[in-house]
Amino acid sequence: MFNKTFIKNLYGSIILGCLAALSTPAYAASNDAIMDLLKILKAKGSITEEEYELLANQARADAEVVEDVKIQLEAKTKDMPTIDTKEKVAITSKDGDFQWQFIGRLMADYHIAGSDIPAFDTTANSLAKIDTEGAFRRMRLGMQGKLWQHWIWKLEYDFSAESENALKDGYVGYEDVYSKGGWNVKIGQHHIPFGLATMSSSKYLTLLERPLMADGELQPSRQLGISGFVNGGEMWNFQAGVFGADEDPVSDPNTFEELNIAARATFNPYIKDKTHLLHLGGAVWYKDPNDTALRIRQRPGVIRSSDNRFIDANFGTGLTDDVLAFNAEALTVWGPFHLQGEYTHWDVSPKTSTSFSTTNTGDVTLEGYYVDASFFLTGESMNFKTAEGLFSGVKPFGVVGKGGIGAWQVALRYDVMDLNDFATGTGTGIMGGREADFRVGLKWYPTSTLNFMADYVTVLDLDRPGCTTLACPFDGSEPDSFNLRALVYW
Numbered sequence: 001m002f003n004k005t006f007i008k009n010l011y012g013s014i015i016l017g018c019l020a021a022l023s024t025p026a027y028a029a030s031n032d033a034i035m036d037l038l039k040i041l042k043a044k045g046s047i048t049e050e051e052y053e054l055l056a057n058q059a060r061a062d063a064e065v066v067e068d069v070k071i072q073l074e075a076k077t078k079d080m081p082t083i084d085t086k087e088k089v090a091i092t093s094k095d096g097d098f099q100w101q102f103i104g105r106l107m108a109d110y111h112i113a114g115s116d117i118p119a120f121d122t123t124a125n126s127l128a129k130i131d132t133e134g135a136f137r138r139m140r141l142g143m144q145g146k147l148w149q150h151w152i153w154k155l156e157y158d159f160s161a162e163s164e165n166a167l168k169d170g171y172v173g174y175e176d177v178y179s180k181g182g183w184n185v186k187i188g189q190h191h192i193p194f195g196l197a198t199m200s201s202s203k204y205l206t207l208l209e210r211p212l213m214a215d216g217e218l219q220p221s222r223q224l225g226i227s228g229f230v231n232g233g234e235m236w237n238f239q240a241g242v243f244g245a246d247e248d249p250v251s252d253p254n255t256f257e258e259l260n261i262a263a264r265a266t267f268n269p270y271i272k273d274k275t276h277l278l279h280l281g282g283a284v285w286y287k288d289p290n291d292t293a294l295r296i297r298q299r300p301g302v303i304r305s306s307d308n309r310f311i312d313a314n315f316g317t318g319l320t321d322d323v324l325a326f327n328a329e330a331l332t333v334w335g336p337f338h339l340q341g342e343y344t345h346w347d348v349s350p351k352t353s354t355s356f357s358t359t360n361t362g363d364v365t366l367e368g369y370y371v372d373a374s375f376f377l378t379g380e381s382m383n384f385k386t387a388e389g390l391f392s393g394v395k396p397f398g399v400v401g402k403g404g405i406g407a408w409q410v411a412l413r414y415d416v417m418d419l420n421d422f423a424t425g426t427g428t429g430i431m432g433g434r435e436a437d438f439r440v441g442l443k444w445y446p447t448s449t450l451n452f453m454a455d456y457v458t459v460l461d462l463d464r465p466g467c468t469t470l471a472c473p474f475d476g477s478e479p480d481s482f483n484l485r486a487l488v489y490w
Helices: 004-021 024-043 047-076 124-129
Strands: 082-084 090-093 101-116 132-149 149-158 167-176 183-192 220-230 234-246 258-273 276-288 293-298 312-318 320-334 337-350 365-375 384-386 389-391 407-421 430-445 450-463 480-489
Touching: 024 047, 132 167, 149 183, 293 407, 293 430, 312 407, 365 430
Parallel strands: none
Antiparallel strands: 082 090, 090 101, 101 132, 101 480, 132 149, 149 167, 167 183, 183 220, 220 234, 234 258, 258 276, 276 320, 293 312, 312 430, 320 337, 337 365, 365 407, 384 389, 407 430, 430 450, 450 480
């Protein structure tokens, strides 16, 4: 029915097609399959012995060519680095000694604000307005890597309007990690070890914003310094460091003005598995302003991207001797449920007994605390890295686009920051204000690195006793806002 030329062309096309469609490592198996097929065709009489030998010899010759190509490719690529593009871009040398990773995050927010703040016919009125707005909350790009497996480095910038092109992390260090523990040392700008909510990345927030006391003066974020970290596997860790800050490096470049010494220790008394655990921790921080200005304030919880400050404790310049602060943290992850809380206490010592007041008031105490909880409607759990005492990313059971619906999480928080410490009457101390917020939200994880968030926050209480109306236009107000965010990171 078919002549020899047709048969030869047909099976030659089959062999060449397999060569084009299959990778080199898979070709050996496909060639065996072709040989088996030729044997069946010969046995059934579909092809003659002569045709079988012709096609079999061609298949064997092609196999030799492919094997030769394979050997050459392996020789040329044996030292080439591997490239990981699964939810990140990381390049690692073949021996694992070197790694380079491109990192970044983008958070686009939109706030619909409501407010009961009264209108003023003074300049203060412009400060009192809280407008509906959209903004890039964070817009970061950077890179991190390893040299000879142990030397680590990271550089990350924030290009959002709020940060004004600020350097976030910029450090080098050395780490030695073992299966039952490890340690590292970092030099450069990185987190001060004080406060779980501040030290955990903004990529993993359950609600749009951190608590009021976090990522600010009560719980400082990053400064230039040196720190050491050690852990005992999953059960405990300890980190301590010395940090400083030059508040005006342009006009006074030779003054290293501020000294900070901080330490944080955590312990996990119960770990059944990564989704059933109990975590406890504490931190201490000593701050010497070195005669610089000391001012504790925070943006409103309703819109943290706003330049307004509802609460503001201004201790002035050169009036503070030192600050001693303490922090306590606790959380549990129990399947899809998560409960977390922190308390921060500040003790501010004046240079003289009347530095902060017209009467002898002594030290001033400030505080902040919060409690928040979350629950995954789809059954996932918060990802808490017990060895580091910090949160990491959540992986949905089913990815949207791959047949899943992603992970869905509801969360709420009660949150207080209290900057009031004064004596009644004329001898006042510090009246920075007290703000209490309540926030509830919904978070959707279509993938582990793409999230959408919606939450509602209201100010339950805002109190600055004795402060005049024009100086404190927000006093007694209870504004609220509905907030949206689209987040992607890599």
